[in-house]
Amino acid sequence: MTEKRPTRTEIRITGFGGQGVVLSGHIIGRACAVNAGMHATMIQSFGPEARGSACSTTLAVSDTEVLYPYIGRPDVFVVMSSEGWEKFGNELKDDGTLVYERDLVKVQPKPGQQAFGVSSTRIAEELGRPIVQNIVMLGFFAAVTRIVPVERMREAVRESVPKGTEELNLKAFDAGVAAFDESYAGGAKAAAPAPVGS
Amino acid sequence: MKADPAGVLTGVHYLDGDYACGEGAMAAGCRFVAGYPITPSTEVVERISRRFPMMGGTFIQMEDELASMAAVAGAAWTGTKCMTVTSGPGFSLMMENIGLATMMEAPCVVVNVQRGGPSTGLPTMVGQADMMQARWGSHGDYELIALSPQSPQEAFDLTIEAFNLAETWRVPVMFMMDECVGHMTEKVVIPPADQIEIVPRKLTSKPPGEYKPYEVNGRPVPEMVRAGDGYRFHTTGLTHDERGYPVMSVECQEVSVRRLIDKIRLNADQIVRYEEEDVDGAEVVVVAYGITARVTRAGIDLARAQGVKVGFLRLVVVWPFPERRIRELAGKVKAFVVPEINYGQMVLEVERCAGGKAPAVLVPHGGGGVHDPRAICQAIVEAAR
Incomplete structure (x- = not known):
């Protein structure tokens, strides 16, 4: 890619409470800020959310200090529940990148938007622990966006998950990366307009 | 004096402002926290209550904020560095005993993670509307110190500073965070313990019998003792003489309250930052x-x-x-x-x-x-x- 990465990337992650939305945001932020020398400010939307209801977190990632902590229209929108899509789908930038759970969410990306779907829940179930769905999604996200080198994100997973669960979570992360390679490998990201619609 | 390594989680972390504040308190040597949970401050005490057992600290969830502040004003007299944590509604309830801590010159830190008000207002959303309350929210005339961090890193660094200022000037120090900084997660670097400067409690060198709790001898701040060390002392919210006993006179009021004001006002250049x-x-x-x-x-x-x-x-x-x-x-x-x-x-x-x-x-x-x-x-x- 010849174009320079913009100095500020805004990310929103949504899902239902219990899917690990906040942990996902935390790992992305840690990968960027601690492992890759960038600045990353994570904000949790904080309301009466509980397990099963809509949950959201945002990140502002920048080469320079993040002065304004909240986001406007995100460059990248990660959506793991239909409610999240309905609530925030419209905000995604016209040329933004959509990353979604393809078995749970029906998305209608706009023409200029790129959409990348992954069956993260099914993959996590195949690994024997549906709870790692968010980490599968994170591996997929890392492969799609390359916001940091995939290995930096992988390190952040290892550093952030509970002790004793590292192996399982890294397996989930690798499965997410592999899912991207299988579905979108070979420069599909750059070539295909909205590779997967719904 | 350098920080006690037991309380210092040296490393590069990705922490929210509330956790970073808790880590700052533990690094500063805080070993007693009394509080009552309230959004958006609760994560501060969550962090502390989880880590305190590893360093011999005590956290008590009190029945309310009045009791929390009272416990802290008392704990200061054991020689322990102490803190309470709250948000707007709880801050209001603490005011009476913040005045008591000011009058008794009990060093302590009061964290207020500000949310939208008045009253219960916006529990989960940001405000900065308690700034005047921080200064004179309690009745009577007094001066104290307040700080305001702009990031999780500063929530760590300035909490240590808050404890150091509390020890230096013997006042309750208001740590005026806001919900945005409290719930914002960023990189926080915690240095090794031997790079963290800590102001220890200034204890008297006088023997029991000669010590007077509020004797200053020209210094702005009197020396302390620890309860249980064999000293007899008295402290009160009433206007008191240098022995700490109540004296209801214009002269004593002038001397003692004037000193409470002057120790901050006349030394403001050392404190202002x-x-x-x-x-x-x-x-x-x-x-x-x-x-x-x-x-x-x-x-x-x-x-x-x-x-x-x-x-x-x-x-x-x-x-x-x-x-x-x-x-x-x-x-x-x-x-x-x-x-x-x-x-x-x-x-x-x-x-x-x-x-x-x-x-x-x-x-x-x-x-x-x-x-x-x-x-x-x-x-x-x-x-x-």
Whole structure:
């Protein structure tokens, strides 16, 4: 890619409470800020959310200090529940990148938007622990966006998950990366307009 | 003195402001916390209560905020560094005993993670409207110290500073965070314990019998003892003499309350702390603190792009206020611009210190969010005309 990465990337992650939305945001932020020398400010939307209801977190990632902590229209929108899509789908930038759970969410990306779907829940179930769905999604996200080198994100997973669960979570992360390679490998990201619609 | 390694989680972390504040307290040597949970401050005590058992600390969830502050004002007399943590509604309930701690000169830290008010207001959303309450929310005449961090890193660094100031000046120190900083997660670097400077409790060298709890001998701050060390001492919220016993007289009131005021006011130059950026030659100087300071810098960048010469003064220590510096600048600038998440609190101080030499323009925000940097830019551009 010849174009320079913009100095500020805004990310929103949504899902239902219990899917690990906040942990996902935390790992992305840690990968960027601690492992890759960038600045990353994570904000949790904080309301009466509980397990099963809509949950959201945002990140502002920048080469320079993040002065304004909240986001406007995100460059990248990660959506793991239909409610999240309905609530925030419209905000995604016209040329933004959509990353979604393809078995749970029906998305209608706009023409200029790129959409990348992954069956993260099914993959996590195949690994024997549906709870790692968010980490599968994170591996997929890392492969799609390359916001940091995939290995930096992988390190952040290892550093952030509970002790004793590292192996399982890294397996989930690798499965997410592999899912991207299988579905979108070979420069599909750059070539295909909205590779997967719904 | 260097920090006790037991409380220092050295490393590079990704922490929210509340956790970072808790880590700062533990690094500073805090080993007693009494509190009552309230959003958005609860994560501070969650962090502390999980880690305290590993370093011999005690956390008590009290029945309410009155009791929390009372426990802290008492714990200070055991020699332990202590703290309580709350948000607006709880801060109001603590006021009576903050006054008691001020009168008894009990060193302690009171964390207020500010949310939108009045009353229960916006429990999960940001505010900066307790700044005046921090100064004089309790009855009677007193001076204390307040700080305001702009990031999780500062939530760590300045919490240590808050404890050091509490020990140096024997006052309750108000740690005025806001929900945005409290719930914001960023990189936080915690240095090794031997790089963290800690002010230890100043204990008397006098033997029991000769020690008087409020004897100053010309110093601004009296020495302490620890309960249980064999000293007989008395402390009270009533106006008291140097023995700590109540004396109901004009003379004693004048001596003792005057000293409470003067120990801060006459030493303000040692306590005041602010950061300046491009203030020399500026047409407009913006004064801000906490999360608003960061958003302000985005607004300043926009105004500079329009050719306005803008300087920035960030309040790190909010009380005592940098009166002398504002007075100096007032003769040189066209105007001050003061964005804050309230309808005008610290702007009153800027206006007072400017003494009519330059206007102080408020950029208000009612709370629940932060300013749009464009609104701050617009105020700067208009003030420069």
